[in-house]
Amino acid sequence: MNMLVVAADAPAPVGDAPTQITAAGNTQLLLAALAGIAAVVVLITVIKLHPFLSLLIASAVVALVAWVPGAAAVKSFTNGAISPNGGFSGTAGAVALLIALGAMLGQILIESGGAQRVVDTISTKLSGAALPWGMALLAALIGLPMFFEIGVVILVPIVVMVARRSGHRLILVGIPALAGLSVLHGLVPPHPGPETAIASLHADHGRTLLFGIIVAIPTLIICGPLLGRFLDRLVPIDAHAAAGAAAEAKPPAETGATRQPKFSRAVAMLLLPVALMLPDAIVKLVVTDEDNLARKILDVIGTPSVALLITVSVAYFVLGLGSGMSRSEASDSLGRGLPGVAGIMLIVCAGGGFKQVLVDAGVGNVIADWATGKNFSVLLLGWLVAVGIRLATGSATVATVTAAGIVAGLAADLSPNHLALLVLAIGCGSLFFSHVNDAGFWLVKEYFGMTVGQTIKTWSLMETAISVVGFVFVWLLSLVT
Numbered sequence: 001m002n003m004l005v006v007a008a009d010a011p012a013p014v015g016d017a018p019t020q021i022t023a024a025g026n027t028q029l030l031l032a033a034l035a036g037i038a039a040v041v042v043l044i045t046v047i048k049l050h051p052f053l054s055l056l057i058a059s060a061v062v063a064l065v066a067w068v069p070g071a072a073a074v075k076s077f078t079n080g081a082i083s084p085n086g087g088f089s090g091t092a093g094a095v096a097l098l099i100a101l102g103a104m105l106g107q108i109l110i111e112s113g114g115a116q117r118v119v120d121t122i123s124t125k126l127s128g129a130a131l132p133w134g135m136a137l138l139a140a141l142i143g144l145p146m147f148f149e150i151g152v153v154i155l156v157p158i159v160v161m162v163a164r165r166s167g168h169r170l171i172l173v174g175i176p177a178l179a180g181l182s183v184l185h186g187l188v189p190p191h192p193g194p195e196t197a198i199a200s201l202h203a204d205h206g207r208t209l210l211f212g213i214i215v216a217i218p219t220l221i222i223c224g225p226l227l228g229r230f231l232d233r234l235v236p237i238d239a240h241a242a243a244g245a246a247a248e249a250k251p252p253a254e255t256g257a258t259r260q261p262k263f264s265r266a267v268a269m270l271l272l273p274v275a276l277m278l279p280d281a282i283v284k285l286v287v288t289d290e291d292n293l294a295r296k297i298l299d300v301i302g303t304p305s306v307a308l309l310i311t312v313s314v315a316y317f318v319l320g321l322g323s324g325m326s327r328s329e330a331s332d333s334l335g336r337g338l339p340g341v342a343g344i345m346l347i348v349c350a351g352g353g354f355k356q357v358l359v360d361a362g363v364g365n366v367i368a369d370w371a372t373g374k375n376f377s378v379l380l381l382g383w384l385v386a387v388g389i390r391l392a393t394g395s396a397t398v399a400t401v402t403a404a405g406i407v408a409g410l411a412a413d414l415s416p417n418h419l420a421l422l423v424l425a426i427g428c429g430s431l432f433f434s435h436v437n438d439a440g441f442w443l444v445k446e447y448f449g450m451t452v453g454q455t456i457k458t459w460s461l462m463e464t465a466i467s468v469v470g471f472v473f474v475w476l477l478s479l480v481t
Contacts, residue, residue, distance in 0.1 A: 020082070020360060020365060021068055021069070021072045021073075021076060021081045021082065021360045021361060021362075022066050022068045022069075022361050023067070024066045024067050024361070024362070026366045028065070028066060028067070029066055029361060029362050029363050029366050030363070030366055031065055032061075032062045032063075032065035032066035032361060032363065033358055033363045035061050035062065036058045036059070036062035036065075036354065036357075037058070037392065037402065039054070039057060040054050040055060040058045040354075040389075040392075040398065040402075041392040043057060044394070044395070044398075051347045051350075051395060051398060052343070052346045052347050052350050055347070055351055055353070055354045055398070056353075058354055059073070059077050059350075059354045059357045060073070062354070062357050062358060062361060062363075063076075063361070066362075068357070068360075068361055072360075076353075076356050076357045077353035077354070077356060078353065080360065082359075082360050086352070086356045086359075087352060087353045087356035087357075088350065088352055088353035089349075090199070090356075091196060091199060091349045091351070091352025091353070091401075092345070092349045092352075094195065094196070094198075094199035095192055095195045095196050095199060095345075095348050095352070096345045096348070096349060097305050098189075098190040098192070098195050098304055098305055098308060099192055099344055099345050099348065100338055100341065100345070101190075101305065101308035101309060101311075101312050102190060102191075102308060102341075103337035103338060103340065103341040104312050104334040104335075104337040104338065105269070105273075105308065105311055105312050105315055105337075106337060107333055107334060107336050107337030108312075108315050108316070108319050108320055108330070108333045108334055108337070109266070109269065109319060111257060111333045111336070112255070112257050112320060112323035112325070112333070113257055113259075113260035113261065113323055114260070114261045114265070114266035114269060114323070115142060115266065116260065117261060117263050118141060118142065118263060118266045118267060119138060119142075119155070119158045121263045122135075122138045123135075123138070123158060123162045127166060128166075131162065131166055131168060131173060132168075132172055132173055132175075132229075133176065133225050135159065135162070135173050135177040135180070136176035136177065136179060136180045136220055136221075136224040136225055137180070138155070138177065138180070139155060139176065139177040139178070139179070139180025139184075140180040140184055140216075140220060141267065141270045141271070142155065142180075142181070142270065143180055143181040143183075143184035144184060144188070144270050144271065144273065144274060148181050148182065148185040148440060152178075152181065152443055152444070152447065155177050155181070156174075156177075156447040156448070159173055159174045159177050163239035164239040169232050169236050169237055169239065170237045170238065170239045170448060171228060171232040171235055171236070171237055171458055172232040173239075174228075174448060175224065175227060175231055175232070175458065175462055176224035176225045178444065178459065178462060179220055179223045179227070179228075179462055179466060180220055180224060182431060182463060182466055183216045183219055183220045183223070183224075183466055183470070184216065185396070186396060186427045186428065186430055186431045187212045187215055187216050187219075187424055187427045187428070187470060188209065188212040188216055189209050189212065189277075189304055190273065190304040190307075190308060192344065192348050193396055193397050193400040193401075194208060194212065194400075194423060194424075195304065196348055196351065196352065196400055196401050197400050197401070197403075197404040197422075197423040197426050197427065198423055200352070200355055200401070200404035200405055200408055201407075201408060201411045201423060202411070202419070203416070203419040203420050203422070203423045204281075204284065204416050204419070205277065205280075205302070205303065205304055206278075206280045206281025206282075206302055207281055207284070207416055207417060207419075207420035208420040208423050208424065209277050209278065209281055210278065210281040210282070210285075210420075211417075211420050211421060211424060211474075211477060211481075212424055212427075213274075213278075214473075214477065215424055215470055215474055216470075218469075218473055219466055219470045219473060222465070223462055223465040223466045223469055227461075227465055231457070231461065231462065234457055234458075235457050237448070237449075237450065237454070255325065255332075255333055256324065256325040256326060256330075257323040257324050257325055257329075258323065258324030259323055259324050260323065261318065261322050261323055265318050265319070265322065266319070268318070269315050269318060269319055272307075272310070272311045272314065273304070273307045273308055273311045276301055276302060276306075276307035276310060276311070277302045277303075277307050278302075279298050279302060280295075280298040280299055280301065280302025280303075281302065283298050284299075312334065316330050316331070320333060320334070344397075347395075347397060347398070348397055348401065351401030351402065352401060354401070354402065354405070355401050355402060355404060355405025355406075355408075356405065358402070358405045358406060359405050359408050359409070363405075363406060365409045367381070367406055367407060367409055367410070378407065378410045378411075378418075378422060379418075379421060379422055379425040379471075379475060379478060380475075381407055381410070382403055382404075382407045382422050382425045382426045383425045383426065383428055383429040383467075383471050384429065385402075385406050385407060385426075385429065386399045386400060386402075386425075386426045386428075386429025386430045387399075387429040387432040387467070389403060390430050390431070390432050390433070390434075391432065391433060391435075394435070394436075394438035394441075395438070396430040396438075397430075399426075399429065399430040400426055400430040403426045403429065403430070404423075404426055407422070407426070417481040418478060418481070421474050421477055421478050421481070424470070424474045425471055425474050425475075427470075428466070428468075428470035428471040428474060429467060429471070430467075431463050431466050431467045432463065432464055432467040432468075433460050433463060433464045433467070434459060434463040435456065435460055436452065440459075441460070444459045445459070
């Protein structure tokens, strides 16, 4: 292994390219990685420091322990010291645009009444045994373009209302809805976690989306409606117990919308990003000629940022103007989606910088050498690393970003299919056992009016089931692709 120390502004030497920016040995690099991860854990969970600052400080800890020169460490974090277009700025270019566009789409869906139309239509047309399945489908639809927290705020009051009207207990209806949001959040781009892992590992968007949907469907069925029956018997909760918490959800402010969009139009906006990206994935699997005109066109349209931009532009007319908003009101509605995700974007980008410092310091090479020598499954390693960081920090995004960086050294020799599956394996690991250090844990607890123990027996067990079942399907796909 090349152990050259590269100054931050020095050109790469001619000949063998350096693989790390420090002369530290393997043991020291592993200690640096452990120290950095421990710093994230302590700063987030004990000191309660904001994850953005925690990741900045943890990156400095890695550099200090690994003896990375200061200028090289700064360049690694901001843009990548060995491979350009990485770190904070590279992650911003790859992911922040998607987060912003997704937030704008989610906001106009809410304020136009489109999301409410979808919820009302599905919840009123389904009853009895079909209701939990309908809630899982509804959550999956809403979860396609929206972040988990936004989806919870939209869905939970409706879940409580539907449970009360139908006479079902809360968990039977609520678990399928939460599973739909969580599965989409962890496995299907353009959500921040999968997108960040795709950028870190240079995986193919189309393949990851296609395989993500293939894995998400059976995982949602098993961990949503089916698991919900068991958890409902384990923790029987009457819907009235959550009525107070759900009632605290504030309706959206006046936006100028005078009529709700039709159900078909709202669903079309939810599905349009996937509809634009999937053909590119399918064509790439069957058309090997990269100069094929159809493949080139679909490759542009199927790029997630382009697909979301098209969708947001269409939503401006279909949902914004179509709901009675004026042009300025529809534009303002899109803009109101941005402030709420500024913190998410900073955390994701800082996570990309932290990941890049680990990679440039050579931690990925150490892990790669160890895994190669042990003949260890790359998919299992990615899942286990993400599980460990998720348990420690409570953040699925931090777990995804860090795990992707740690196993990045193993990704170079993987086929495009297995590279996409590695993204999904890490995504599955990032969902493992949400507990008291996860903001989502408290969000679900408060909205559903549960105790900590009840939340662990329902929400935490559901997240663990999604993580394990999802990984099993990822592993099965790896055997046939």
